[in-house]
Amino acid sequence: MTSAFIHLKASRLGRMAAACLAALALAVPAHAEKLPRLVLAGPAAAVSVPLIHMVETGALKEVADSVEFVTWKDPDQLRVLALGGKADFLAMPSNVAANLYNRGQPLKLLNISTWGVLWMVSRDKNLKTLADFRGKEIAMPFRADMPDIVFGLLAERLGMDPKKDFALRYVASPLDAMQLLITRRVDHALLAEPAVSMALRKTKSFPISVVAPDLYRSVDLQQEWGRLFKREARLPQAGITVLGKAMSNDALQAKVMAAYEKSLAWCQKNARQCGEMVAKRIDLLSPEAVADSLAASPLRHVSAAAAREELTFFFQQMLAKNPALVGGKLPDAGFYGNAGRP
Structure with missing residues (x-):
């Protein structure tokens, strides 16, 4: 009788211990993750x-x-x-x-x-397509990377040579191109948002507005992509x-x-x-x-x-x-x- 009771109690304790261990096992992975x-x-x-x-x-x-x-x-x-x-x-x-x-x-x-967040930004509000920028100096961020690649693909689709038909001035980033634009060291730049909006904001505020007159959001490269490749206007x-x-x-x-x-x-x-x-x-x-x-x-x-x-x-x-x-x-x-x- 006593032996059976002890065995039963041990069995219950074993089950309780197993349940505790199982609970711990469930808790540990959640913490470890x-x-x-x-x-x-x-x-x-x-x-x-x-x-x-x-x-x-x-x-x-x-x-x-x-x-x-x-x-x-x-x-x-x-x-x-x-x-x-x-x-x-x-x-x-x-x-x-x-x-x-x-x-x-x-x-x-x-x-x-x-x-697609690429835009041409220019001092000349009359430039409507990439072809209108032929022969002009353009600040271009990230040489041989995304902005430069997209610009080149579109220019070639228009039958132009990006190296010969434009004077590309390569800079380290869109924000660097923006700085050149708002300090009037270039008149045109290919920018990515939010550098586009920053350039437009800065040139409407004193004192930079005295140095850099209004800039214009010019060619939307996404729209050009859709038009030239006959696809949806997005990249x-x-x-x-x-x-x-x-x-x-x-x-x-x-x-x-x-x-x-x-x-x-x-x-x-x-x-x-x-x-x-x-x-x-x-x-x-x-x-x-x-x-x-x-x-x-x-x-x-x-x-x-x-x-x-x-x-x-x-x-x-x-x-x-x-x-x-x-x-x-x-x-x-x-x-x-x-x-x-x-």
């Missing part, structure tokens, strides 16, 4: 606006103890971040992502959110990639993309407040200019898988022009991440 640090990175451009909002509002506080945003200022810094594993999620031009992938860098493109210009250890964490990718989509929608509805967050992080931008750029920019979260057809057409044009722009070939299916809704 939270990362100590998560790094988001991007340029001073529209694609980064949701990333900055995510950091400012703690949108990923359940994902990581510390979430940081790092700005890259030129393509060289971007490649250092990618090749050095210094970011987990990195905003970049779509062709740079394809180039890195085709050259063996482990990454996936998760979405396209920037569908799969930039999006978010995942790198390093985060590549194997599908749940993390889904959470980051969901937060990105939510932040993008919030910023579009609350442009001025979002602009204040962005201006705190990027010195050369003002809240008003960021708000203007959100109104002017075709921003929409589309998963990379859903954007594949448009990306393929875009990459094909680059392959025909210079295969090195996308790493010598079209990226295979492994390039297109599946995180996020279409």
Whole structure:
């Protein structure tokens, strides 16, 4: 009797211990999944606006103890971040992502959110097409990267040679091109939002307005793309990639993309407040200019898988022009991440 009682009690204690262990087992992974640090990175451009909002509002506080945003200022810094594993999620031009992938860098493109934010900005309000800029000096950011590539493809489609028919003055970034424009060292520049809106804002304010009379938002390169290539007037210009250890964490990718989509929608509805967050992080931008750029920019979260057809057409044009722009070939299916809704 006593032996049976002791056995029964031990059995109950064993079951209780097992239940406790099971509860602990469920609790530990949940804690272990939270990362100590998560790094988001991007340029001073529209694609980064949701990333900055995510950091400012703690949108990923359940994902990581510390979430940081790092700005890259030129393509060289971007490649250092990618090749050095210094970011987990990195905003970049779509062709740079394809180039890195085709050259063996482990990454996936998760979405396209920037569908073309390139404009010609000029002192001459009568210039309406790229052909009207023939023979003129143009400040051009990022030599052999996205703005320069798109300009070249459009110029060649018009039957012009970008190297011979224009006087291109290459500079490090759209913000550098903006500075040349507003200080009247050039009369025309190819800019990306929010640098376009910043230039227009600055030249209407004292004292810069005395030095630089009104500038005009001239040729919309997205409209030119649609017109010349007989397609929808938008470009799969930039999006978010995942790198390093985060590549194997599908749940993390889904959470980051969901937060990105939510932040993008919030910023579009609350442009001025979002602009204040962005201006705190990027010195050369003002809240008003960021708000203007959100109104002017075709921003929409589309998963990379859903954007594949448009990306393929875009990459094909680059392959025909210079295969090195996308790493010598079209990226295979492994390039297109599946995180996020279409």
